[in-house]
Amino acid sequence: MYKSIILSAFCCMVMLQAQAQNLYMPRDIQSAYKKGTRSPDGKPGKNYWENHGRYTISITALPPDRTVKGVEQITYFNNSPDTLKRLNMKLILNIHRPGAARFSPAESDYLTPGVQIDAFLVNGEKKNWDNDAANATNQMVGLAKPLFPHDSVKLDITWHFQVSKQSGREGMIDSTTYYLAYFYPRVSVYDDYNGWDLLPFLDAQEFYNDFNNYTLNVTVPKNYMVWATGTLQNASQVLQPEYAQRLQKSFTSDSTIHIATAQDRAAKNITAQNDVNTWIWKADNISDMAVGLSNHYDWDAASAIVDDANARRASMQSAFADSSKDFHHAVQAGRNSLSWLSHNWPGVPYPFPKMTSFQGFADMEYPMMVNDSHFDDIRFAQFVQDHEIAHTFFPFYMGINESRYAFMDEGWATTFERLIGASEVGQEKADELYKHFRIDRWIHDASTVEDLPIITPSSELRGGYGNNSYGKPSLSYFALKDMLGDDLFKKALHTYMDNWNGKHPIPWDYFNSMSTGSGQNLNWFFNNWFFTNYYIDLDLQNVKKEKAGYTLSIHNIGGFAVPFDVKVTYADGTTESFHQTPVVWANDQRQISVHIRTNKAIKTAVLDGGIFMDADESNNKRTAK
Numbered sequence: 001m002y003k004s005i006i007l008s009a010f011c012c013m014v015m016l017q018a019q020a021q022n023l024y025m026p027r028d029i030q031s032a033y034k035k036g037t038r039s040p041d042g043k044p045g046k047n048y049w050e051n052h053g054r055y056t057i058s059i060t061a062l063p064p065d066r067t068v069k070g071v072e073q074i075t076y077f078n079n080s081p082d083t084l085k086r087l088n089m090k091l092i093l094n095i096h097r098p099g100a101a102r103f104s105p106a107e108s109d110y111l112t113p114g115v116q117i118d119a120f121l122v123n124g125e126k127k128n129w130d131n132d133a134a135n136a137t138n139q140m141v142g143l144a145k146p147l148f149p150h151d152s153v154k155l156d157i158t159w160h161f162q163v164s165k166q167s168g169r170e171g172m173i174d175s176t177t178y179y180l181a182y183f184y185p186r187v188s189v190y191d192d193y194n195g196w197d198l199l200p201f202l203d204a205q206e207f208y209n210d211f212n213n214y215t216l217n218v219t220v221p222k223n224y225m226v227w228a229t230g231t232l233q234n235a236s237q238v239l240q241p242e243y244a245q246r247l248q249k250s251f252t253s254d255s256t257i258h259i260a261t262a263q264d265r266a267a268k269n270i271t272a273q274n275d276v277n278t279w280i281w282k283a284d285n286i287s288d289m290a291v292g293l294s295n296h297y298d299w300d301a302a303s304a305i306v307d308d309a310n311a312r313r314a315s316m317q318s319a320f321a322d323s324s325k326d327f328h329h330a331v332q333a334g335r336n337s338l339s340w341l342s343h344n345w346p347g348v349p350y351p352f353p354k355m356t357s358f359q360g361f362a363d364m365e366y367p368m369m370v371n372d373s374h375f376d377d378i379r380f381a382q383f384v385q386d387h388e389i390a391h392t393f394f395p396f397y398m399g400i401n402e403s404r405y406a407f408m409d410e411g412w413a414t415t416f417e418r419l420i421g422a423s424e425v426g427q428e429k430a431d432e433l434y435k436h437f438r439i440d441r442w443i444h445d446a447s448t449v450e451d452l453p454i455i456t457p458s459s460e461l462r463g464g465y466g467n468n469s470y471g472k473p474s475l476s477y478f479a480l481k482d483m484l485g486d487d488l489f490k491k492a493l494h495t496y497m498d499n500w501n502g503k504h505p506i507p508w509d510y511f512n513s514m515s516t517g518s519g520q521n522l523n524w525f526f527n528n529w530f531f532t533n534y535y536i537d538l539d540l541q542n543v544k545k546e547k548a549g550y551t552l553s554i555h556n557i558g559g560f561a562v563p564f565d566v567k568v569t570y571a572d573g574t575t576e577s578f579h580q581t582p583v584v585w586a587n588d589q590r591q592i593s594v595h596i597r598t599n600k601a602i603k604t605a606v607l608d609g610g611i612f613m614d615a616d617e618s619n620n621k622r623t624a625k
Contacts, residue, residue, distance in 0.1 A: 032193040044500070050079060050192075059217070069160045101202055138198055181288075205458050207288070208400075209288050213286075251303050290369045297319045297320055318330040318356065404457050418478075421433060439475070552566060556585055564580050565579050570601060
């Protein structure tokens with residue numbers, strides 16, 4: 001019996017490219033293209049540049065004293081064609097100050113005096129600083145001598161801050177366990193399309209950082225262990241020989257090495273027995289540093305091969321309370337993440353030497369580190385850790401502006417979490433988790449804010465921020481993957497990632513890179529998914545008998561170009577499914593006919609979108625006429 005399906009809405013690729021739409025582009029983005037810093041083929045333009053810093057940071061933390069003291073020297077390189085008469089400093093921890101602008105009310109344990117600058121020198125000259133006046137997360141600093149293109153300036157800063165009692169993305173985990181993030185003054189991003197990044201941190205949207213070189217010295221009391229972004233430079237000086245050897249062994253071990261256990265800690269002889277020890281970390285061409293420290297956390301480690309070409313391994317480490325059963329599995333779960341992401345999706349070797357999973361309260365990513373909560377459900381703990389580790393590629397492999405375009409990193413991490421989840425718990429369970437956490441709330445919330453275009457800057461969103469950053473863009477990536485097929489989609493994705501590794505892409509760089517990488521003008525698709533207030537709602541209007549089979553009339557009420565399956569039940573009780581890719585909606589088609597050639601009688605037909613959940617399923621099923 002011969003069966004086939006013909007899509008009357010199908011257009012050949014030549015027609016699609018001929019009818020492709022231009023994408024809306026704001027005036028500041030237009031200016032970047034005119035200046036040649038961005039290119040229509042998706043690559044950085046011939047005049048692309050980005051600024052860079054060299055940071056040497058030393059901090060001292062002496063728990064249970066909550067005051068952390070720091071000294072840093074920043075050499076900031078102006079690679080732009082502009083003369084800079086001032087620098088914008090990011091003081092993120094000022095979010096803890098009473099009266100600071102933030103999206104959510106702050107409890108008393110969250111509040112601190114924020115960043116307190118004790119001395120600020122520019123090229124050796126002292127700068128007057130008023131801590132009461134410098135109370136925001138952005139602080140402009142005037143330069144006595146302008147910073148000319150291709151010149152540098154040295155900043156010497158001494159500061160201190162209190163660790164917040166209430167831990168979120170950073171703060172006190174308990175009285176002798178701290179997680180320190182965004183803890184040092186840094187120079188804001190100055191870029192080619194927006195100038196200084198002046199968006200305030202409101203404890204909601206995330207971050208935008210330059211790629212810098214870091215040396216970080218962390219001084220803590222004896223018997224405290226430190227975990228941080230980067231590579232530990234002096235393990236043999238801060239650890240007793242046995243524990244330094246265990247750490248070294250873990251770098252080539254598939255099996256978990258228990259570097260420090262509860263039994264080991266009881267002897268109080270894991271670290272060098274000086275009054276204080278200084279742990280030294282280095283990381284180059286990376287966007288931030290984070291630190292965890294504790295005197296009562298377990299320390300596990302192993303490693304995984306992430307690059308077959310040279311058998312390169314990445315270290316997977318974990319620091320956690322001994323009572324947390326889920327974290328006893330964190331290293332092996334993390335090894336799986338590092339290997340799977342490197343070999344499958346995105347299929348780019350993990351770019352860093354290490355990843356550390358630190359037990360806290362944030363469920364938040366940092367370069368080479370994640371700060372994750374304890375969960376009784378070990379599988380759910382793995383799901384969360386997968387998501388945070390996936391962020392390695394977006395925003396850390398590529399310098400995403402999370403503050404302005406959160407969908408460029410959260411959407412991808414959400415996509416990868418489902419893909420890796422299918423390999424861990426099976427496709428059905430992974431899909432149910434994905435729909436429950438990422439799609440259901442959006443598609444069944446008819447409020448205005450939930451259907452704002454994805455391209456809406458994240459900094460301008462509040463109510464619609466979560467769905468615009470996670471579920472909706474993730475669905476767009478899956479829809480494009482469905483339409484292009486895995487091989488071409490991966491080729492296009494790698495084109496984008498290769499173009500912008502270590503640089504600052506914006507949405508139009510993604511759109512253009514994917515079109516170039518796929519060899520297709522995809523503007524109609526991107527316009528549909530990113531620049532409209534569409535949602536998902538298909539209406540199967542009727543199923544009519546024709547000479548050669550049946551014709552199904554389908555109306556796209558919601559508007560999004562989604563894939564779907566037509567599932568038919570024949571009169572003899574057998575069933576069959578016909579898959580439709582998003583190409584059936586090309587160029588904003590809203591009404592299509594699907595022709596099914598069969599010599600069997602169809603009893604009923606149902607539209608099934610799978611993860612592309614339909615806002616109104618009552619009109620998805622029809623009886624054949």
